[in-house]
Amino acid sequence: MIDIDLVRRDLTQLVSLASVGGSESEVLAQRWCAATLAGLGLDVDLWQIDVDAMRADPDHPGEEVERAEAWGCVATSGPGTPALILNGHVDVVPPGEPEAWTGGDPWVLREVDGTWFGRGVCDMKGGVAAIFAAARAVAASGVELKRPFAVHTVVGEEDGGLGAFATLRRGHTGDACLIAEPTAGTIVTANAGALTFRLELSGSSTHGSRPDAGVSAIEVFEAVHAALRRLDAERNAAPPAPFDAHPFPISVGTIQAGDWASTIPDRLVAEGRFGTRPGETFEQARAVFEAAAAAADHPWLEKNPAVVTWPGGQFAAGSLPEGHPFLDEVRAAAGDPAMAAVGAPYGSDLRQYAAAGVPTLQLGPGDIANAHAVDESVRVDEVVAAAETYARLILARCS
Structure with missing residues (x-):
């Protein structure tokens, strides 16, 4: 009782x-x-x-x-x-x-x-x-x-x-x-498992009235984020039993960029969560994520690639x-x-x-x-x- x-x-x-x-x-x-x-x-x-x-x-x-x-x-x-x-x-x-x-x-x-x-x-x-x-x-x-x-x-x-x-x-x-x-x-x-990721992206700062003279780290992030959303869709297209829809999500939890309202930001740091699949090692998961970030469609990234690190918890x-x-x-x-x-x-x-x-x-x-x-x-x-x-x-x- x-x-x-x-x-x-x-x-x-x-x-x-x-x-x-x-x-x-x-x-x-x-x-x-x-x-x-x-x-x-x-x-x-x-x-x-x-x-x-x-x-x-x-x-x-x-x-x-x-x-x-x-x-x-x-x-x-x-x-x-x-x-x-x-x-x-x-x-x-x-x-x-x-x-x-x-x-x-x-x-x-x-x-x-x-x-x-x-x-x-x-x-x-x-x-x-x-x-x-x-x-x-x-x-x-x-x-x-x-x-x-x-x-x-x-x-x-x-x-x-x-x-x-x-x-x-x-x-x-x-x-x-x-x-x-x-x-x-x-x-x-x-x-499902999960890893915490940290993305560091650079840009080229200039006066906010001349954005075409620089490269906004926020715009670079938009390209990387789009690549991660595509990866998210691919990894969740056919989840194995007993998982339901979208069990291995990729989500961005924090974004920090810029230090002045009228300056094009030259640095952005984003942190988030990367869902991992059963049977997937941490090394395999990190490699898949890093490859997706590297393949993002933005010309700035060719010579200024995203820096990916893995702080925090590791949930297998x-x-x-x-x-x-x-x-x-x-x-x-x-x-x-x-x-x-x-x-x-x-x-x-x-x-x-x-x-x-x-x-x-x-x-x-x-x-x-x-x-x-x-x-x-x-x-x-x-x-x-x-x-x-x-x-x-x-x-x-x-x-």
């Missing part, structure tokens, strides 16, 4: 911790998780991650924020290899201007007409609260488990996956893993092995043997567990469309339903 009042309490406290990646509150959130899980009677491993050692590892997944300190947290119900891992990340993205939020404070949980609002309630503190509620319900049931289960709370998922990487490097593993990311009533069995594609029984086990726990299995166009920690040999999928409350949004929200009944599913899955796999 899920105690909704305790779910509300947990989520209120989690949301109040403004755990933006790299912040002190990201650390505080992990300490809160460790204390709460210990209070549920679980054995907790809370450790300070050796960030420098992780960064020196050749498989380091990358980071996009400054982070001087990071902590891992794993709780287990007993000794031995867990039959099930329940994973959730506690870091969130910045909320933007607080005034844009209906309630005025993104760090205060609001409940309106059966919906919770606040930064992180969808992505993915609602899922974390559901995991904790499931662990609490299993403990209260009095059922004796023959195999342990584990709860992994991690940091850094939004900017690369440092937390899950460090958790796996520490030796925490299991027979299968469910990640409580928002999946909108479906099960995610595969993720990942998937549950085809035909693996864990999918039907999760469907059964959710009470829907026909629940759709889909591919997600975004990267997540799924690929890290999958790469470590742990069959992994995602099922959680909320819709990814609400993630990172102003007035981010999740329905209360979806969080409760997720907690019930997780509790049934623990009992099915561990007892």
Whole structure:
């Protein structure tokens, strides 16, 4: 039985911790998780991650924020290899201007007409609260488990996956893993990958009244952007199962150019996201992108090619092995043997567990469309339903 009042309490406290990646509150959130899980009677491993050692590892997944300190947290119900891992990340993205939020404070949980609002309630503190509620319900049931289960709370998922990487490097593993990311009533069995790109383009500056005497870096970018849009169309023309339309997008997130309104800009820097395909190495993906940028149709680029670099996170594609029984086990726990299995166009920690040999999928409350949004929200009944599913899955796999 899920105690909704305790779910509300947990989520209120989690949301109040403004755990933006790299912040002190990201650390505080992990300490809160460790204390709460210990209070549920679980054995907790809370450790300070050796960030420098992780960064020196050749498989380091990358980071996009400054982070001087990071902590891992794993709780287990007993000794031995867990039959099930329940994973959730506690870091969130910045909320933007607080005034844009209906309630005025993104760090205060609001409940309106059966919906919770606040930064992180969808992505993915609602899922974390559901995991904790499931662990609490299993403990209260009095059922004796023959195999342990584990709860992994991690940091850094939004900017690369440092937390899950460090958790796996520490030796925490299991027979299968469910990640409580928002999946909108479906099960995610595969993720596309993603790389962060940086484009630097030059031009030739002159007075704004004589644009024909110079070369605008913005116009050069328009040609490069057109080439990238063509590449985007080609790579998404026939996506493989289980992916739906446009699963490997190329998007530009930031553009900086010019320093004076009446000067033709001689430099432009654009950063964005490049979706990668299953089976495609990072090296192959980078080569395809760089070739497209080099082939852009602008005469200036012949002697002044775009400079492409790859800062930040590296999200590989990942998937549950085809035909693996864990999918039907999760469907059964959710009470829907026909629940759709889909591919997600975004990267997540799924690929890290999958790469470590742990069959992994995602099922959680909320819709990814609400993630990172102003007035981010999740329905209360979806969080409760997720907690019930997780509790049934623990009992099915561990007892």
